[in-house]
Amino acid sequence: MSPQLAEFFDFLRFPSISTDSRHRDDVRRCAEFLATKCRSMGLRTELHETPGHPILVASSVPKPGRPTVLIYGHYDVQPVDPVSEWDTPPFEPTLVGDKIYARGATDNKGQHFAHLLGVEAALKAHGDLPVNVVFLIEGEEEIGSPNLAPFLANHRELLKCDVCAVSDTGMIGAGIPTMTYGLRGIACLEFKIHGPVRDLHSGVYGGAVPNPATMVSRIIASLHDDEGRIRIPGFYDRVLPLESWEREMWASLPDGDAATLDETGAPGLWGEAGYTSLERRWGRPTAEVNGIGGGYQGEGSKTVIGREAMAKLSFRLVPDQNPQEILELAAAHLKSVCPPSCRIEVELGHWGPAYVMDPHSPYGKAAQRALVRAFSGEPRLIREGGSIPIIQAIKDTLGVDSLLLGLALPDCQIHSPNENFTVTNFEAGIRLNQALLEELAG
Numbered sequence: 075m076s077p078q079l080a081e082f083f084d085f086l087r088f089p090s091i092s093t094d095s096r097h098r099d100d101v102r103r104c105a106e107f108l109a110t111k112c113r114s115m116g117l118r119t120e121l122h123e124t125p126g127h128p129i130l131v132a133s134s135v136p137k138p139g140r141p142t143v144l145i146y147g148h149y150d151v152q153p154v155d156p157v158s159e160w161d162t163p164p165f166e167p168t169l170v171g172d173k174i175y176a177r178g179a180t181d182n183k184g185q186h187f188a189h190l191l192g193v194e195a196a197l198k199a200h201g202d203l204p205v206n207v208v209f210l211i212e213g214e215e216e217i218g219s220p221n222l223a224p225f226l227a228n229h230r231e232l233l234k235c236d237v238c239a240v241s242d243t244g245m246i247g248a249g250i251p252t253m254t255y256g257l258r259g260i261a262c263l264e265f266k267i268h269g270p271v272r273d274l275h276s277g278v279y280g281g282a283v284p285n286p287a288t289m290v291s292r293i294i295a296s297l298h299d300d301e302g303r304i305r306i307p308g309f310y311d312r313v314l315p316l317e318s319w320e321r322e323m324w325a326s327l328p329d330g331d332a333a334t335l336d337e338t339g340a341p342g343l344w345g346e347a348g349y350t351s352l353e354r355r356w357g358r359p360t361a362e363v364n365g366i367g368g369g370y371q372g373e374g375s376k377t378v379i380g381r382e383a384m385a386k387l388s389f390r391l392v393p394d395q396n397p398q399e400i401l402e403l404a405a406a407h408l409k410s411v412c413p414p415s416c417r418i419e420v421e422l423g424h425w426g427p428a429y430v431m432d433p434h435s436p437y438g439k440a441a442q443r444a445l446v447r448a449f450s451g452e453p454r455l456i457r458e459g460g461s462i463p464i465i466q467a468i469k470d471t472l473g474v475d476s477l478l479l480g481l482a483l484p485d486c487q488i489h490s491p492n493e494n495f496t497v498t499n500f501e502a503g504i505r506l507n508q509a510l511l512e513e514l515a516g
């Protein structure tokens with residue numbers, strides 16, 4: 075195994091699950107590992123404390139007269155459950171053929187570590203870089219980056235740059251240079267339905283008192299009509315329609331409906347009528363249930379009416395929807411459909427707006443040239459359905475666009491069991507970083 079790969083495996087061994095307070099120390103140790111790595115490369119490195127997890131900033135020695143590139147990434151990862159569905163332990167990276175299996179392998183440790191190693195290799199070979207580089211690597215992306223937006227606002231000078239580069243998105247297929255020019259936004263909430271004051275015998279009281287689990291289901295069912303459109307009043311008011319050039323360009327990509335079926339293994343497709351899978355995933359807003367609970371969850375049956383039930387929802391948003399406004403509209407809708415026989419409690423969660431940039435800007439074109447050097451063939455321009463909440467804040471606060479040059483492959487299983495990253499893309503990421511910095515230098 076190459077020393078670079080061995081180091082990457084060490085990085086993957088930290089269970090840096092940002093959402094789980096039991097892993098708080100693991101998250102910190104992971105940040106310290108990264109900081110040590112950056113210092114060993116000669117970067118000016120600091121771990122900045124926040125009320126949550128630390129933020130790493132590591133800069134090359136700045137030289138005047140050349141552009142500064144901010145490289146953003148996140149060292150936190152998603153939870154691993156259901157852990158029984160992993161074929162190998164999620165924090166014991168395992169190489170099978172070309173694939174490295176581990177939580178965070180693709181999302182996002184492998185992708186930003188490749189950038190770090192690209193910079194390290196260039197510094198070793200030339201003692202210098204073609205541009206100034208500032209790495210900004212946070213530990214809270216998977217929980218909505220609550221502390222990074224204020225950090226940007228308070229460290230404008232430290233983070234001053236001409237453009238931002240991010241590898242945290244996907245490629246449409248192995249070896250196909252793919253540039254993402256848009257991301258969906260996100261807005262999360264949780265609601266609870268309270269019924270009787272205690273769990274009840276469902277025979278003695280059933281039929282005469284509200285069952286919170288039934289009410290949660292009815293409320294969830296009110297979110298969509300039969301055509302897959304969202305029924306929250308005002309939800310679509312600010313939605314910008316897809317441009318015809320985008321619809322044409324995406325229609326020329328490999329069949330997205332077939333790919334969606336193939337990648338997910340679902341028996342069929344479901345979504346908003348009148349749109350293809352790619353349009354639904356990249357350019358249309360959604361309402362999703364991410365979690366639902368209530369009643370008896372154990373083995374066998376228990377004839378009970380649980381006293382409460384809950385659901386966790388997230389909305390994926392597109393330009394120009396305003397996440398906070400969407401949360402207000404959604405909360406108002408949930409309250410309006412909750413029957414008077416129950417009490418509803420709505421807790422608003424994290425959010426981040428959608429993002430779009432012009433892929434044909436000078437930096438956008440430089441990024442496409444770099445992609446062609448690292449892979450080959452015509453670069454494909456796509457939007458993505460996932461969200462990186464800080465990208466629009468980087469635009470608003472630092473005034474720069476983000477070049478989204480992701481290396482995630484369709485079968486990389488991010489957020490799922492058996493997440494994996496290919497050695498091929500890990501090595502391509504190192505080359506991509508070097509080509510990108512050269513192209514951005516002009």
Ligand code: BES
Pocket residue numbers: 181182215216217218219242243244260424426458459460461462463482
């Ligand atoms: N890397 C993903 C975002 C992504 C994945 C973009 C695939 C494009 C294609 C990122 O780590 C992520 O999962 N973001 C979360 C953000 C949320 C928790 C605030 C997401 O999209 O669910």
Ligand code: ZN
Pocket residue numbers: 152181216488489
């Ligand atoms: Zn993620």
